[in-house]
Amino acid sequence: xxxxxxxxxxxxxxxxxxxxxxxxxxxxxxxxxxxxxxxxxxxxxxxxxxxxxxxxxxxxxxxxxxxxxxxxxxxxxxxxxxxxxxxxxxxxxxxxxxxxxxxxxxxxxxxxxxxxxxxxxxxxxxxxxxxxxxxxxxxxxxxxxxxxxxxxxxxxxxxxxxxxxxxxxxxxxxxxxxxxxxxxxxxxxx
Amino acid sequence: xxxxxxxxxxxxxxxxxxxxxxxxxxxxxxxxxxxxxxxxxxxxxxxxxxxxxxxxxxxxxxxxxxxxxxxxxxxxxxxxxxxxxxxxxxxxxxxxxxxxxxxxxxxxxxxxxxxxxxxxxxxxxxxxxxxxxxxxxxxxxxxxxxxxxxxxxxxxxxxxxxxxxxxxxxxxxxxxxxxxxxxxxxxxxxxxxxxxxxxxxxxxxxxxxxxxxxxxxxxxxxxxxxxxxxxxxxxxxxxxxxxxxxxxxxxxxxxxxxxxxxxxxxxxxxxxxxxxxxxxxxxxxxxxxxxxxxxxxxxxxxxxxxxxxxxxxxxxxxxxxxxxxxxxxxxxxxxxxxxxxxxxxxxxxxxxxxxxxxxxxxxxxxxxxxxxxxxxxxxxxxxxxxxxxxxxxxxxxxxxxxxxxxxxxxxxxxxxxxxxxxxxxxxxxxxxxxxxxxxxxxxxxxxxxxxxxxxxxxxxxxxxxxxxxxxxxxxxxxxxxxxxxxxxxxxxxxxxxxxxxxxxxxxxxxxxxxxxxxxxxxxxxxxxxxxxxxxxxxxxxxxxxxxxxxxxxxxxxxxxxxxxxxxxxxxxxxxxxxxxxxxxxxxxxxxxxxxxxxxxxxxxxxxxxxxxxxxxxxxxxxxxxxxxxxxxxxxxxxxxxxxxxxxxxxxxxxxxxxxxxxxxxxxxxxxxxxxxxxxxxxxxxxxxxxxxxxxxxxxxxxxxxxxxxxxxxxxxxxxxxxxxxxxxxxxxxxxxxxxxxxxxxxxxxxxxxxxxxxxxxxxxxxxxxxxxxxxxxxxxxxxxxxxxxxxxxxxxx
Numbered sequence: 001x002x003x004x005x006x007x008x009x010x011x012x013x014x015x016x017x018x019x020x021x022x023x024x025x026x027x028x029x030x031x032x033x034x035x036x037x038x039x040x041x042x043x044x045x046x047x048x049x050x051x052x053x054x055x056x057x058x059x060x061x062x063x064x065x066x067x068x069x070x071x072x073x074x075x076x077x078x079x080x081x082x083x084x085x086x087x088x089x090x091x092x093x094x095x096x097x098x099x100x101x102x103x104x105x106x107x108x109x110x111x112x113x114x115x116x117x118x119x120x121x122x123x124x125x126x127x128x129x130x131x132x133x134x135x136x137x138x139x140x141x142x143x144x145x146x147x148x149x150x151x152x153x154x155x156x157x158x159x160x161x162x163x164x165x166x167x168x169x170x171x172x173x174x175x176x177x178x179x180x181x182x183x184x185x186x187x188x189x190x
Numbered sequence: 191x192x193x194x195x196x197x198x199x200x201x202x203x204x205x206x207x208x209x210x211x212x213x214x215x216x217x218x219x220x221x222x223x224x225x226x227x228x229x230x231x232x233x234x235x236x237x238x239x240x241x242x243x244x245x246x247x248x249x250x251x252x253x254x255x256x257x258x259x260x261x262x263x264x265x266x267x268x269x270x271x272x273x274x275x276x277x278x279x280x281x282x283x284x285x286x287x288x289x290x291x292x293x294x295x296x297x298x299x300x301x302x303x304x305x306x307x308x309x310x311x312x313x314x315x316x317x318x319x320x321x322x323x324x325x326x327x328x329x330x331x332x333x334x335x336x337x338x339x340x341x342x343x344x345x346x347x348x349x350x351x352x353x354x355x356x357x358x359x360x361x362x363x364x365x366x367x368x369x370x371x372x373x374x375x376x377x378x379x380x381x382x383x384x385x386x387x388x389x390x391x392x393x394x395x396x397x398x399x400x401x402x403x404x405x406x407x408x409x410x411x412x413x414x415x416x417x418x419x420x421x422x423x424x425x426x427x428x429x430x431x432x433x434x435x436x437x438x439x440x441x442x443x444x445x446x447x448x449x450x451x452x453x454x455x456x457x458x459x460x461x462x463x464x465x466x467x468x469x470x471x472x473x474x475x476x477x478x479x480x481x482x483x484x485x486x487x488x489x490x491x492x493x494x495x496x497x498x499x500x501x502x503x504x505x506x507x508x509x510x511x512x513x514x515x516x517x518x519x520x521x522x523x524x525x526x527x528x529x530x531x532x533x534x535x536x537x538x539x540x541x542x543x544x545x546x547x548x549x550x551x552x553x554x555x556x557x558x559x560x561x562x563x564x565x566x567x568x569x570x571x572x573x574x575x576x577x578x579x580x581x582x583x584x585x586x587x588x589x590x591x592x593x594x595x596x597x598x599x600x601x602x603x604x605x606x607x608x609x610x611x612x613x614x615x616x617x618x619x620x621x622x623x624x625x626x627x628x629x630x631x632x633x634x635x636x637x638x639x640x641x642x643x644x645x646x647x648x649x650x651x652x653x654x655x656x657x658x659x660x661x662x663x664x665x666x667x668x669x670x671x672x673x674x675x676x677x678x679x680x681x682x683x684x685x686x687x688x689x690x691x692x693x694x695x696x697x698x699x700x701x702x703x704x705x706x707x708x709x710x711x712x713x714x715x716x717x718x719x720x721x722x723x724x725x726x727x728x729x730x731x732x733x734x735x736x737x738x739x740x741x742x743x744x745x746x747x748x749x750x751x752x753x754x755x756x757x758x759x760x761x762x763x764x765x766x767x768x769x770x771x772x773x774x775x776x777x778x779x780x781x782x783x784x785x786x787x788x789x790x791x792x793x794x795x796x797x798x799x800x801x802x803x804x805x806x807x808x809x810x811x812x813x814x815x816x817x818x819x820x821x822x823x824x825x826x827x828x829x830x831x832x833x834x835x836x837x838x839x840x841x842x843x844x845x846x847x848x849x850x851x852x853x854x855x856x857x858x859x860x861x862x863x864x865x866x867x868x869x870x871x872x873x874x875x876x877x878x879x880x881x882x883x884x885x886x887x888x889x890x891x892x893x894x895x896x897x898x899x900x901x902x903x904x905x906x907x908x909x910x911x912x913x914x915x916x917x918x919x920x921x922x923x924x925x926x927x928x929x930x931x932x933x934x935x936x937x938x939x940x941x942x943x944x945x946x947x948x949x950x951x952x953x954x955x956x957x958x959x960x961x962x963x964x965x966x967x968x969x970x971x972x973x974x975x976x977x978x979x980x981x982x983x984x985x986x987x
Contacts, residue, residue, distance in 0.1 A: 027690055027701075028655075029690050029691065031694050032650060035605060036596060037806070062805075065804075105598060109598070163597075165529070165595070165597035167595075169544060175544075178529030179529035180598070
């Protein structure tokens with residue numbers, strides 16, 4: 001057997017190996033799956049004074065390009081509202097209620113609300129959390145899933161909603177931890 | 191420590207046995223020299239050199255050079271032989287130096303000699319190439335034991351490491367890394383998602399007895415992509431003389447409570463000549479690293495590796511099967527986890543991480559879990575007339591899972607899953623050297639290599655599923671005379687890549703296909719001016735097809751706080767690389783000065799986009815892949831001077847200038863200039879002795895200086911239409927730093943075997959510093975003082 005023949009014999013395992021590969025694996029593309037997507041944030045405000053007014057604003061598709069068509073809160077001046085936040089992950093089947101998970105693990109989550117009036121607008125709005133976690137002293141600290149919202153003068157602005165994840169670091173302030181949600185609702189006060 | 195019982199059993203088995211195989215005890219010195227013909231002063235290719243007392247030897251290469259590694263300290267007689275020439279012998283004393291360079295010997299012609307020469311040692315693969323290279327072996331490699339591949343190579347001139355905290359380290363050659371470097375693990379091109387700057391090479395450094403680095407483009411032999419260089423992880427040659435052998439390594443470090451156990455056992459069978467096997471394994475555990483002031487939470491690291499080889503080697507042919515598995519869990523420092531740009535700036539502004547727990551070995555989210563399996567088959571046939579044909583086929587499977595911190599979901603899934611299966615096949619024919627009548631000799635090789643890869647992703651999208659094919663053909667020829675060696679090579683490559691995308695609204699899969707072809711060439715010349723001075727020059731072209739992440743990545747890179755967009759229209763990178771090297775070897779003085787310039791057209795980099803991306807966690811700066819003309823120029827210098835017989839001064843300096851010639855600006859993440867200087871003093875008896883318990887004692891003191899990187903793109907951010915626009919980096923480069931280290935090493939005779947003991951101290955003054963090439967430099971300091979004890983015990987029965 002000459003060298004050439006032997007070389008060709010050596011190539012047989014190469015051909016076997018090449019033939020053994022499955023080329024269809026990569027053609028089955030699995031959809032994107034985010035463990036921690038938040039697709040929808042809804043803010044519901046119910047006035048504590050009569051006539052009872054319920055205002056709802058929703059931001060959809062937060063995890064991709066946010067849809068802000070229903071993201072405006074039309075509020076009355078000098079009114080106190082009871083606020084509630086619902087966060088959903090609609091990419092999961094069934095839809096995951098993120099706000100319920102945040103409530104369960106309230107000791108490491110904090111919702112932070114910041115109102116910024118539009119340039120030159122006298123509008124004012126304050127948000128106060130009405131729920132608390134079970135952190136030991138110096139806790140407990142607020143969570144922020146339920147709130148009391150008080151409007152002042154008329155005008156417009158933006159209400160920023162930030163969900164902070166603060167494992168083993170929650171101290172009642174926004175500083176520790178990382179953000180899982182950071183979005184803005186439009187506010188009109190008439 | 192699952193699996194440590196195996197080593198315990200091995201130790202137990204071997205402890206009771208009698209020592210026999212002294213020649214296999216792995217010592218550390220490299221003996222180098224050159225064999226020439228006395229009448230023509232031409233290199234004697236194939237001449238053998240043997241150490242009479244050790245019965246080991248080597249063969250001179252086409253330029254007449256030889257290297258004998260793993261020589262113990264002692265007094266020896268070295269014998270030079272070549273068919274048709276008179277043999278010569280010469281005494282040599284090997285001390286504690288890592289390299290002993292012998293004066294070139296000239297063998298006189300003898301027509302009476304008819305003894306056949308037997309090849310006894312395998313040459314290093316890279317030594318066959320005429321290119322600028324540097325290597326880590328012997329005692330220098332022993333001193334890096336316990337470190338990752340990237341960290342081990344960092345000490346070599348022209349090499350750096352890009353880090354992601356203390357647990358992830360990627361080698362950088364002359365400023366280039368990731369896909370611009372090819373790593374060969376035991377002769378197989380390592381394919382492990384190397385495009386990611388936080389993806390460390392999945393290779394166990396304990397596999398190697400020699401780490402060779404080819405600096406500069408080496409595409410001809412190792413394929414396209416290698417525009418920065420090649421790293422060869424070369425294992426010890428399989429045993430050839432019958433009997434058992436082995437080695438146990440133990441490394442323990444104070445910082446991070448590091449513990450490593452690695453070992454192998456091997457046997458050459460007596461019944462079937464040429465048949466041998468080896469089993470090797472490594473276990474590594476590291477806890478939280480400690481900076482001078484605090485622990486880095488979750489910077490733990492776990493690694494379990496094993497490998498096995500069965501080889502059958504005869505003079506005229508042989509075959510080898512090699513399997514290895516690398517399995518690692520890499521914890522990522524939690525203080526570097528940020529949800530948004532606002533978090534990132536808050537973290538940068540903090541002088542110290544918020545959370546500073548005590549020491550622990552815990553490893554939780556965020557972490558990476560990577561398993562790399564390699565199965566290789568290699569066979570060769572050799573004939574005096576036709577040369578040598580070698581076939582290598584291999585299958586690699588790399589499964590990478592990356593787990594991020596979970597805030598509210600209770601998922602046990604990773605955020606990123608990538609499975610890459612690579613098949614490679616190489617066929618190389620090496621011509622038997624042809625002697626031209628009195629005018630030097632010709633040698634060469636021709637080869638064919640093929641590769642196919644399939645990638646499957648799950649969970650978040652970072653890179654798409656893809657299939658690629660590559661085919662390369664190369665030819666190299668070398669012509670060597672007494673003083674001149676010239677080598678030329680040419681290569682043609684074809685690459686084909688098809689990526690698959692899912693339209694989630696219609697569930698339809700679409701494919702995008704691209705292909706590239708290119709021809710590259712190289713020319714190298716070496717001139718030996720006299721027995722002290724050698725000058726070499728090398729000119730080569732190389733190219734790299736854009737990889738799948740350059741083309742199609744599209745997603746939020748959470749750890750980099752960046753939204754990265756691929757560019758499907760990228761053109762291949764084209765490199766023109768020039769190297770010039772001067773090597774002087776004197777009695778007391780040694781110098782190796784290398785100059786290089788690497789001009790890369792269509793250099794692919796991440797360009798900051800003007801419009802940031804808004805996602806649920808906030809605003810992120812966006813980057814897209816773009817191309818410029820980039821140049822990398824630098825100097826690598828190694829100088830050694832023997833102040834006295836016992837005291838040696840070594841100095842290594844690496845200088846690099848990189849520039850973006852298209853935008854007339856600097857490039858980001860370019861290694862800063864550095865210089866490492868050390869003094870080494872040999873104490874007491876330098877040679878190993880059967881009677882003395884202690885030998886080869888040395889003490890060394892090292893000073894490393896890393897300059898501040900001042901050549902960086904300007905760091906700016908401005909508001910435009912209410913959006914923040916970034917250029918350059920997020921933070922200015924950290925200050926220059928210098929570190930002091932020390933080392934003590936010796937051999938101690940235990941149960942008739944030399945136990946190598948090395949105690950190393952790094953960052954002895956516990957200095958707090960940050961390194962420009964560490965991606966976690968924004969968040970925390972580098973580790974502080976570390977005392978590392980390394981033990982190596984050869985086994986044999």
